Amino acid sequence: MQKVSKDMKIGELLRIDGGFAPILLEIGMHCLGCPSSQMETIEEACQVHSTSADALVDKLNAHLAALNA
Known part of the structure; x- marks a missing residue:
């Protein structure tokens, strides 16, 4: 499973899963x-x-862990 890290770019993050957008908007x-x-x-x-x-x-x-559970 891929993990998110602080050095990931926002664009890369959103390409992994669009479900990250609400978390960022929040x-x-x-x-x-x-x-x-x-x-x-x-x-x-x-x-x-x-x-x-x-x-x-x-x-x-x-969020990623929940998707992969």
Whole structure:
């Protein structure tokens, strides 16, 4: 099973599973379709949105685990 990490780009993450979008929107990342956001890492996006990259990665990996259960 693939795991999400802080150095993954937002575009890569959304290509893995579109179900990640609501999780990102929930924390204020409303620019998911913007070309520049596609090239940001999760860690960079979290810095911009003043949120914990570690907490977000945990939540994203929990989503992946639920899909693969």
